[in-house]
Amino acid sequence: MEPLIEMKEISKNFGGVKALENVNLTIYPGEVHCLAGENGCGKSTLIKVLSGVHTPDHGEIFINKKRYKRLHTQESIQEGIQVIYQDFSVFPNLTVKENLAMGYEMSNNKKLVNWKLFEKIAKQALETIDVDIDINEKVENLSVADKQLIAIARSLLFNARLIVMDEPTTALTDKEVQSLFNVISNLKRKGISILFVSHKLEEIFTIAERATILRNGKNVTEQLISELDTNQLIYHMTGREIKETTYESEFNENQKPLLKLKNFGLKYMFADVNLEIYPGDIVGVTGTLGSGRTELAEAIFGIAASDSGTMEINGEEAKIKNPRQAVKRKIVYVPEDRLTKGLILEQSIERNIIISTVENLLKKFRLISDNKVKNSVDYWIKNLGIVAKFPKRNVSVLSGGNQQKVVLSKWLASEPDILILNSPTVGVDIGSKEEIHEVIKEQARKGMGVILISDDIPELKQNCNKIVTMDKGKVISIDHISEYAMSR
Amino acid sequence: MKRILKTNEFYITIVLVLLIFYIGSQNSTFFSINNWFDLIRSGIVPGIFVIGTLLVLISGGIDVSFPAIAAFSMYTTTSIITSLDFDVPVIFAFVIGALIGLFLGFINSIFIAFLKLPTLIVTLGTASIYSGFLLTFIDDGQITRLPEAMTNLSKTRIFEITTDYGTIGIPVVFLITVAIAVLGWFLLKYTMIGRSIYALGGDEVSAERMGISSVKIKVFVYCFVGTLAGIAGVIHTIMTRNSNASDLLGGELLIIAAVVLGGARITGGHGTIYGSLIALLLILIIQNSLILLGIPSYWQRFVIGALILIGTGLSAIQVKRSLEKRNPIMTE
Amino acid sequence: MSNPLHVNEDKKQGRFNLNKDFIDKYGDLTLLFFIMISVFAIMAIINPNVFLSQGMMLSIANQFPILGLLTLAMMFAMVSGGIDLSVVSTANLSAIMASIIMVQYIPADASAGVTTLYILLSIVCALLVGCVAGLFNGILVSVVGIPAIIVTLGTMQLYMGIALVLTKGKSIVGLPTIVSEVGAGTLFGIPFPLIIFIMFVIFSYFVLNLRDYGLKLQMTGSNPTASKFSGINVTSITIKAYVISGLLAAVAGLLMTAATNAAKADFGTTYLLQAILVAVMGGVNPYGGRGKVAGVVMAVITMQILSSGLGMLQVSNFFKDFMWGTVLIIVLLANLFYNKKISKLS
Numbered sequence A: 001m002e003p004l005i006e007m008k009e010i011s012k013n014f015g016g017v018k019a020l021e022n023v024n025l026t027i028y029p030g031e032v033h034c035l036a037g038e039n040g041c042g043k044s045t046l047i048k049v050l051s052g053v054h055t056p057d058h059g060e061i062f063i064n065k066k067r068y069k070r071l072h073t074q075e076s077i078q079e080g081i082q083v084i085y086q087d088f089s090v091f092p093n094l095t096v097k098e099n100l101a102m103g104y105e106m107s108n109n110k111k112l113v114n115w116k117l118f119e120k121i122a123k124q125a126l127e128t129i130d131v132d133i134d135i136n137e138k139v140e141n142l143s144v145a146d147k148q149l150i151a152i153a154r155s156l157l158f159n160a161r162l163i164v165m166d167e168p169t170t171a172l173t174d175k176e177v178q179s180l181f182n183v184i185s186n187l188k189r190k191g192i193s194i195l196f197v198s199h200k201l202e203e204i205f206t207i208a209e210r211a212t213i214l215r216n217g218k219n220v221t222e223q224l225i226s227e228l229d230t231n232q233l234i235y236h237m238t239g240r241e242i243k244e245t246t247y248e249s250e251f252n253e254n255q256k257p258l259l260k261l262k263n264f265g266l267k268y269m270f271a272d273v274n275l276e277i278y279p280g281d282i283v284g285v286t287g288t289l290g291s292g293r294t295e296l297a298e299a300i301f302g303i304a305a306s307d308s309g310t311m312e313i314n315g316e317e318a319k320i321k322n323p324r325q326a327v328k329r330k331i332v333y334v335p336e337d338r339l340t341k342g343l344i345l346e347q348s349i350e351r352n353i354i355i356s357t358v359e360n361l362l363k364k365f366r367l368i369s370d371n372k373v374k375n376s377v378d379y380w381i382k383n384l385g386i387v388a389k390f391p392k393r394n395v396s397v398l399s400g401g402n403q404q405k406v407v408l409s410k411w412l413a414s415e416p417d418i419l420i421l422n423s424p425t426v427g428v429d430i431g432s433k434e435e436i437h438e439v440i441k442e443q444a445r446k447g448m449g450v451i452l453i454s455d456d457i458p459e460l461k462q463n464c465n466k467i468v469t470m471d472k473g474k475v476i477s478i479d480h481i482s483e484y485a486m487s488r
Numbered sequence B: 001m002k003r004i005l006k007t008n009e010f011y012i013t014i015v016l017v018l019l020i021f022y023i024g025s026q027n028s029t030f031f032s033i034n035n036w037f038d039l040i041r042s043g044i045v046p047g048i049f050v051i052g053t054l055l056v057l058i059s060g061g062i063d064v065s066f067p068a069i070a071a072f073s074m075y076t077t078t079s080i081i082t083s084l085d086f087d088v089p090v091i092f093a094f095v096i097g098a099l100i101g102l103f104l105g106f107i108n109s110i111f112i113a114f115l116k117l118p119t120l121i122v123t124l125g126t127a128s129i130y131s132g133f134l135l136t137f138i139d140d141g142q143i144t145r146l147p148e149a150m151t152n153l154s155k156t157r158i159f160e161i162t163t164d165y166g167t168i169g170i171p172v173v174f175l176i177t178v179a180i181a182v183l184g185w186f187l188l189k190y191t192m193i194g195r196s197i198y199a200l201g202g203d204e205v206s207a208e209r210m211g212i213s214s215v216k217i218k219v220f221v222y223c224f225v226g227t228l229a230g231i232a233g234v235i236h237t238i239m240t241r242n243s244n245a246s247d248l249l250g251g252e253l254l255i256i257a258a259v260v261l262g263g264a265r266i267t268g269g270h271g272t273i274y275g276s277l278i279a280l281l282l283i284l285i286i287q288n289s290l291i292l293l294g295i296p297s298y299w300q301r302f303v304i305g306a307l308i309l310i311g312t313g314l315s316a317i318q319v320k321r322s323l324e325k326r327n328p329i330m331t332e
Numbered sequence C: 001m002s003n004p005l006h007v008n009e010d011k012k013q014g015r016f017n018l019n020k021d022f023i024d025k026y027g028d029l030t031l032l033f034f035i036m037i038s039v040f041a042i043m044a045i046i047n048p049n050v051f052l053s054q055g056m057m058l059s060i061a062n063q064f065p066i067l068g069l070l071t072l073a074m075m076f077a078m079v080s081g082g083i084d085l086s087v088v089s090t091a092n093l094s095a096i097m098a099s100i101i102m103v104q105y106i107p108a109d110a111s112a113g114v115t116t117l118y119i120l121l122s123i124v125c126a127l128l129v130g131c132v133a134g135l136f137n138g139i140l141v142s143v144v145g146i147p148a149i150i151v152t153l154g155t156m157q158l159y160m161g162i163a164l165v166l167t168k169g170k171s172i173v174g175l176p177t178i179v180s181e182v183g184a185g186t187l188f189g190i191p192f193p194l195i196i197f198i199m200f201v202i203f204s205y206f207v208l209n210l211r212d213y214g215l216k217l218q219m220t221g222s223n224p225t226a227s228k229f230s231g232i233n234v235t236s237i238t239i240k241a242y243v244i245s246g247l248l249a250a251v252a253g254l255l256m257t258a259a260t261n262a263a264k265a266d267f268g269t270t271y272l273l274q275a276i277l278v279a280v281m282g283g284v285n286p287y288g289g290r291g292k293v294a295g296v297v298m299a300v301i302t303m304q305i306l307s308s309g310l311g312m313l314q315v316s317n318f319f320k321d322f323m324w325g326t327v328l329i330i331v332l333l334a335n336l337f338y339n340k341k342i343s344k345l346s
């Protein structure tokens, strides 16, 4: 059979980040093809090259044998490629019906808006995936799941030859996922190809026929799903066997907890969280998107302060209303989104490292001491092995792993008692990933308490001594690592 | 219904109605035909500016060069027509004015759409260039004798009424403002380009992914604004029967204020023709009629400033509130 | 690193990058410096007798401090990621406050000492008014969450409105003669306005480029969310930036009063756009996060030399407008291509 899509030797860099290096991808008509890999391995970037959002630095794309050096978004749409973007790509200021119908009508070269028709199209789109959303509501007022459903419904309207789904299930319930899978089967029957992107193994095994696996922006393998088992898939994605190493706290349990949450809650977000963090603990927190784990972390750090229950720090009751108070109480947080929340990309590596400790680097008259800054920056660059020759350059030139180490050093410099990390190894190469894990464990051994939030269960199993599972804003289990391993 | 209650347009309308009745109850001359004709007359040129500014704000940009464009087009158009030694129909003046505006708007769009420079700074710069160029290289920006065709149009009025004070009426050019408002409304509500402007202002990245060319839309928006400003310049000269550039310059910030008061957001994606026009009317009434309440005219600016801050402040708080409640995880 | 080829490559890259580091840090300033010197040289060559005369130098030194202070005020707001359209209104409002005190409260038969005391009081009041105006801007921007451009568009009207109400739209005249004497006076041969300007340049340099506050302000201006996630008190940092902006505007207002011996609600409205233009020319990033006092000072001096020089050639004010706009667009384009080059290098 002739391939529908052939991407050859695609490379793409962002500043210092090599997102794709000579990646190949082939998709045949009517197949459900899975693009798999860990977070940050370049899946979304590859898709954006295919949809014309990114211009590749190198490589070529064939669609039905027609060769493109680069695609424009319109060309890609006209070639019958529809994409459900990971970030949904919806318009918050427009109504549901417009979000659904506008792109479709534009691709039909309509110049005028027929609102009646818009309504009809929108209703029909929602029917195909069997959901009920008020089509006159503005999208900014919808829940995350509804936004994702709209992104899905929108792509199904088109007479597409290939529908690309970039992690389309992150916010969906099991029932919604099931109905999406039914839709995919129907599409396949009609001869439409699906490129399904996921790092969730169950989904891959349920729906896909063939898989292309990426690791660190490079091809690892392309195989039929039937020829793969779970362990092999994990091996291809992560580049290592599941090691049975585990982490145990070396501190005894009779100590005072560093942090104690009692019935901790935040309206609409999470409730009744009871949790104790002792010196030496690395507590893993897991749960789906929308389980409240990020909100919990951000409440501890004071981004959106909790409004019920109590928090004790070193046995003393404390109220933390903003991040500054948290930092003062020696609680720090590495956010999930490194590029917009963790780092200030337009500023230098040096400034990003010293930002939280600059008050300790002053001389007379509160002037910043260049010497102290240099010493501190040099120390952290060396200590965490950050590959950065020129600390005065923008932090955006660094690779993902080095960027994350900059975020870490910013906080380690402030000598925290509690370190909260939200998906700290997403978009980080394997080498740096292990280095980051080592740093975390080393800090814990020195008596720090760590909360490690992650989707990556093997990561948690290898690095945590306790694992908390959250769902819909509640803690559903807290297991010691040995019990956790058995329960799965 | 609940949705309407949440809009800026709704609140502005309420304030406007209350103000109208209050001023009217204090001083009945407010309801006189004369006063309303004055109000309408003073809104003809700003009305056009408001439509253009609204489009720019919806697209996520800002343009402070439209008064300079209007002045440029006004002066150049009258010069060209005066220099012709044969009579031309007045429509010619509008076509020339529109073309000049289109050209200057296109220059703006080169910097904004193609080179992606910040819109405020670019239009500050081009506004200086346009008005400086006009006043230096062309003349002092004043023409006192208008071509005949334009003078004739300036005397044409609709709804002529004879009152104790003499015959009054609305200049016929008011119909142009009305036509532009209707055109703007249709464009924004019923054309794909109009909806694309909203989409672009809402989320530029998503718009590009959907196949909307942000370059094309921005070129369209700034050219459209330029064209409107060009026409407004010609109307201004017809109404005042001379061409004095300094009349127009300097009014840009108040026009932007009106559009923002009417519900447009500086961050893009929001705003309606109705809201902008109603807010403009509110500002015009404050400027023209506060005096009927016995409030001296030097209070105008204070009131307008306070209105802008209260109006935008309330909607900012509203947005914050709804953000807090957004995307609940737990269903209770 | 045992491979000699490797080491070599590294070294080459290293040297290259060192230069780049220098360009990153001082490139824009060097460029500005050369532009300033060339403009000066061109003017001096065109008409050395007039341009290099003491009178011309004095007039330049007397004129640019007001615009310079307003530009510094604009710079603080812009570095914080916003803009301050109310600087001129604030300046006038502060000047009017001071003038009202001087005109209405000084007894007719007051001795020189008492008069001086009242003048000092009026100056303190003016500076306070500036700070309060800035505080109000800052609160609306960072607590209420209205975009800075809208806030200051509103307060520009509001402050000018208050000034109009206070003065009933008239200008205040009849200030004590000592005000204009000091305004036109010199110290060690340096004009008084220039001395004030230098003082506040040093102040701004300390605050923005040397102290921890300046660093935090720049970080906040680049990315307020990430700054908040780094434990910076974004609200208070932003408010302080607007307060400083208001303070600097008030000083500019006092200088305007000293120069004209009067105060009026709508003095100097053309300064607003010029302040934005000069700030951008001086390397302040319109998107926030970056700004150097040295750049702003050079930009304002350059523009004043250009403007006075053109005045010497008797071109109209309108031509100056034209030129301002042209220079601004050229600076924007130069920055654009310069940045493109830089990012290609890396």
Ligand SMILES: Nc1ncnc2c1ncn2[C@@H]1O[C@H](COP(=O)(O)OP(=O)(O)O)[C@@H](O)[C@H]1O
Pocket (backbone or CB within 6 Å): A014, A015, A017, A018, A019, A037, A038, A039, A040, A041, A042, A043, A044, A045, A046, A400, A427, A428
């Ligand atoms: N616009 C961008 N600018 C800078 N870096 C980016 C950008 N988009 C993606 N990256 C980086 O490229 C890498 C691959 O990202 P992505 O394709 O989103 O991964 P995935 O979808 O597989 O999780 C990551 O390290 C990410 O940080």
Ligand SMILES: [Mg+2]
Pocket (backbone or CB within 6 Å): A040, A043, A044, A045, A086, A166
């Ligand atoms: Mg992705």
